[in-house]
Amino acid sequence: MAKYLLLKHYRGGPDRMPNCRTPMDQWTPEEVSAHIAFMQHVADVLRERGEFVDAQALSPEGTFVRYDAEGRPPVTDGPFAETKDLIAGWMMIDVDSVERAHEAAAFLSSAPGPDGEPIQEWIEVRPFLEHVPSTTD
């Protein structure tokens, strides 16, 4: 069993599906509701399979922050216009294989958009490093 993070960026689907690049604020309210209901459905399915660990959404309003010097306030930058660099949210799963992690990510990516068509957005799949190596040498 290994844990994976399924990262949702603000990245649309492939070019052959131009419809699915339509920003969400141009969807109908019903299409938005259907999309959100599907996300909940994915979490429910993963929970029922004993694979769900966590799901969170992030506000797009973010700021970059860094240390400057002793006694000086932190340096801030942003927010940035390029939304494809931002993370919209994530799902954390605990699954038997990397193949299963990809299957779950593809399921998440099949979420409906305009006209109920799958938006086919890119999902970044990242394995977690374990904290400890196995007990044996």
Next chain:
Amino acid sequence: MTDVEALVRDLVPQVLGVLVRRGGDFAAAEDAVQEALLEAVRRWPDDPPEDPKAWLVTVAWRKLLDAGRSETARRAREERVHDEPGPGPAEPHDDTLLVLFLCCHPSLTPASAVALTLRAVGGLTTRQIADAYLVPEATMAQRISRAKRTVAREGVGTPGDLGPVLKVLYLIFNEGYSGDVDLAAEAIRLTRGLAASTAEPEVAGLLALMLLHHARRAARWSADGSLVPLAEQDRSLWDTGTIAEGVGILQTALACDRLGEYQAQAAIAALHCDAASAEETDWPQVLEWYDELLTLTDSPVVALNRVVALAEVDGPLVGLRELASVPDTVPRHTAVEAWLHERAGDTATAADLYLRAAAAAGNIAERDHLTKTAARLRGSRP
């Protein structure tokens, strides 16, 4: 853990086994045993029973019948209402083995078998198992209940092949400890129980292997929490009592003359434990055992570890030649390659490879160790 908890946890698989043999549906019986356990923990401190196992069987059986949750349980009740055993002593037969076979059913995924074994054989709560594997309790509850449904559907079959059982126990052992449950110690406890009910030398071999690794646990971590490789461990921290026990169990197993992979691995671990310093390791014998292990398993992981032993015996260049025949997809392949180049004196190549190995490491402790090794070889900045 209280005395009562320790006692009931030893009895869990035996009680569950009795219920299943009496015709109880596995999933419902497991629930009933868990409920009986809770009642035991509540009532025994003030009112200890004369025969704890009989008490648990009686209470769990009553809960199973009361629940009537499954068709099988209802059928069993109708059929058995006349010949239900009285509250006398329970069957002396130990059903741990039967329950272990069910929990490690080949149709289950490894993760499901591990979770079910820890609950139905180990007597841990779902919360404890969830904490140990860092998932929400609701997720672990689903994992266990799916596993129980699979087992109930597949049935007992003909238990006989211990292979899947030993694999599950070894997986639990390898998880070490996280949360408040020491899974390595738990795996040792369960394997001890299994070893007591079967004379199969591979069971003893696995128990010996676990003990020999467990004995070195205190030396595997430095004070700042970083990983200490075998060659650099402070051997005075090794637990000599546990080593002696492991070696004794292994010798008895080997005397049966039915070698298996766990006995061979334990033999290698015993040779390491036997060396007062890394330099005194009997590498030729370690290599012989790797040859045995390779013929038993044909595993590329074993082939990779064998390369290390070979290099210790015949030198790093022989090791590098042999490494070429091991698929480079095997985890730690790059780390071994780095170590061989370091041994051969090519520190620049070794440092590059250690960095690559660090990037491919599956856990934080190993990654940090490999990164530090690369940094040490590079030396300080000019």
